[in-house]
Amino acid sequence: MGGVIESSATPQNPVGAGRVGPAAPEPLPTPAVPVILGKPTSASRITLSHIMSAHDTNLLGTVHGGVVMKLVDDAAGAVAGRHSEGPAVTGAMDEMAFLEPVRVGDLLQVKAQVNWTGKTSMEVGVRVVAERWNESGPGEHVASAYLVFVAVDAEGKPRQVPPLLPETDRDRRRWQEAQIRRTHRLARRRAIVELRRERAAEGLDG
């Protein structure tokens, strides 16, 4: 029986010089598509805290909606980056609801978590609570939003994200609701593309 090369690797010679010895085990086959392990919701959930200042106000003296939207996008982006372990861009932002005015001095708690994952996209849910500077208590729910983030590679191309592993009944409800929103988003987009194609075929809209 023919001998095989036995490794005589040392720290100084990691490959090792050739010597006759027992066969090395066969390497395991590499899967065609790399397996990405799931991640629990709690692994990327965050709360971003920010005190509202006079610079943040609109003409009415309350906080400008765009300031709150920026904080929402920041918090959601941090969550998407953590979950996908790399860069992720905002693909869509919908259902941004402003429920109560935010005032100067309020401590905003911007709570964000991944609700749902697809192949390369994630829905992040954000809930904004204002703790009033002159009141104790749990704070008031002032805004909510749902954002779609797409994980991207160095060329800006979508890349695969780890599947989300919802942990609680509330996480599982959020997953189901996000799936409904996803279905509606895609259906709405398809319907609009189709309408525009039909109108273009009829020579309408210039």
Ligand SMILES: CC(C)(COP(=O)(O)OP(=O)(O)OC[C@H]1O[C@@H](n2cnc3c(N)ncnc32)[C@H](O)[C@@H]1OP(=O)(O)O)[C@@H](O)C(=O)NCCC(=O)NCCS
């Ligand atoms: C977001 C972006 C990377 C998507 O690229 P794309 O080539 O259209 O990607 P795809 O069509 O392959 O879609 C990728 C994923 O995003 C989802 N997606 C894309 N646009 C979407 C939208 N408007 N709403 C919901 N999901 C969307 C797709 O369903 C798909 O999800 P899946 O892989 O989980 O099934 C690209 O449009 C982009 O770079 N946009 C600019 C992002 C940016 O600059 N954001 C900051 C705004 S200032």
